[in-house]
Amino acid sequence: MSTLSNSLHAADVAHSIHPYTNARLHEEQGPLIMTRGDGARVYDSEGKEYIEGLAGLWSVAVGFSEPRLREAAMKQMEELPYYHSFAHKANEPAIRLAEKLAEMTPDGLNRAFFTNSGSEANDTVIKMVWFMNNALGRPEKKKFLSRTKAYHGITVASGSLTGLPGNHRDFDLPIIPVTHLTCPHFWRNGAEGETEAEFTARLLTELEETIVAEGPDTIAAFIGEPVMGAGGVITPPQGYWPGVAEICAKYDILLVSDEVINGFGRLGARFGCEKYGFVPDIMVVSKQLTSSYMPLAAIMMNDKVYNAIADNTAKLGTFGHGYTTSGHPVSCAVALENLAILEERDLMGNAARLAPLFQEKLQALASHPLVGEARGVGLIGGLELVADKETKAAFEPAGSMAARVVKHAQEAGLICRNIYETVALCPPLMITEEDVEIIFARLTQALDQAADWARETGAM
Ligand code: PMP
DSSP states (O other): OOHHHHHHHHHHHHHOOOTTSOHHHHHHHOOOOEEEEETTEEEETTOOEEEETTHHHHTOTTOSOOHHHHHHHHHHHHHOSOOOOSTTOOOHHHHHHHHHHHHHSOTTOOEEEEESSHHHHHHHHHHHHHHHHHHTTOTTOOEEEEETTOOOOSSTTHHHHOOOHHHHTTTTOOOSOEEEEOOOOHHHHOOTTOOHHHHHHHHHHHHHHHHHHHOGGGEEEEEEOSSBOTTTOBOOOTTHHHHHHHHHHHTTOEEEEEOTTTTTTTTSSSSHHHHHTOOOSEEEEOGGGTTTSSOOEEEEEOHHHHHHHHHHHHHHSSOOOOOTTTTOHHHHHHHHHHHHHHHHTTHHHHHHHHHHHHHHHHHHGGGSTTEEEEEEETTEEEEEEOSBTTTTBOOSSTTHHHHHHHHHHHHTTEEOEEETTEEEEOOOTTOOHHHHHHHHHHHHHHHHHHHHHHHHHTOO
16 A cells, blocks of 8 residues: 555544444445546546446536536636625525526426535425425424435434435434335335236325325425435336326325436436426435535425415515525536536436446346346446345345445446445446446446355355
8 A cells, every 4th residue: 555545544544434334344444545536437545447336426427527617616716715695695606506407497496495415405395394384374284205215315304204224223213204105116015916007006095095094284295206316226116206296286295306316317317307207396406416526405496385485484584594505606606517518518418328228238137146126217227136036035134245246346446336235326427338338347247256255155
């Protein structure tokens, strides 16, 4: 190891605690320190090259070295590095970005509220919905409906919407009234002999029965990712979303589309709700909004939500919510430039064009001895690993085989992510056909290595 790597390694182990990391294991093995990016590639402190198969955290659309984003940030830093949005203050990039998002997002979503992260955005959604229903004189209409395996963030309220055991257990969550419905994963949750259409019908019945049993007057909103990302890349069964939208409308329940991963071309359409044919009342975007070069999220809302909130602020004198850095001018300037690049280079179109190749390569791995299901859409995909293809039984201990595959992939120069039993891929939107070939060649090699190990040790 170089002297620089050595000293960074020691300092990290001595002084940091990492998100989503086993701290004791980290003390033993230390960090992988990234020092440089170039297009879809990143380089570690030893100079080793990796192709980024997860776009950072599902988020870097334009690659890791875009000079125009650097320049946009510098220009804004020089002009006005910071200003806030409280008490009628505004700045030009935040105004222009709200206007741009209103134009890009589906009809009706005309207003933007800015936060720093997806978690803060979903916390804000909860507060806005509560504020709205208090204003409308229905203070009992407060519950949220979410799904098992949903990922909506990790703050105390957004973490309550998340439907993953690791985000609740030992954190004393959920802390808000929320019901988690069945995860819309046909391969895992479909009953014996049930068709996909029957599975959808069963989930929609569960939704409606839950609303009726708990009382429509107590349920404020349904929140969902069109395609679930951090729960393991779960694509919805046919007809699911239009059915959910219809039931929500019937019982006056707001529909929130969490597009933090799905938004801006990831699924081969601009937004997930457009892909699956529904119109939400509220939409949350982040990640690819700035390619994560700067922290930023936006909550887009329709007039029904806005007007209820606005009327109440007129009564109360204020909307008592917001962050020091809501609408940060540097983040908003970077977002505007990032969206301009997506359009000028047609990167959303690039994702749609590469999707058939990407999905074909992914499906080809369905027959690999370790893979139970290959699933995905656009430029996102997941391989769920199983010890037994017939029974779909997972490897023991849970998640260990996916972690092994991801480790071998990293050694081979591919960064991807293990989520429980699933290996996830979500490359930058700017990748090429050749990059797709490289990603799958390295992933196949990693799967083969792990399968060899499983055979040798009797794990399979
Ligand atoms: N919603 C979704 C769908 C996400 O994928 C994420 C992050 N992975 C979040 C919300 C939370 O975003 P953040 O990590 O920026 O708080």
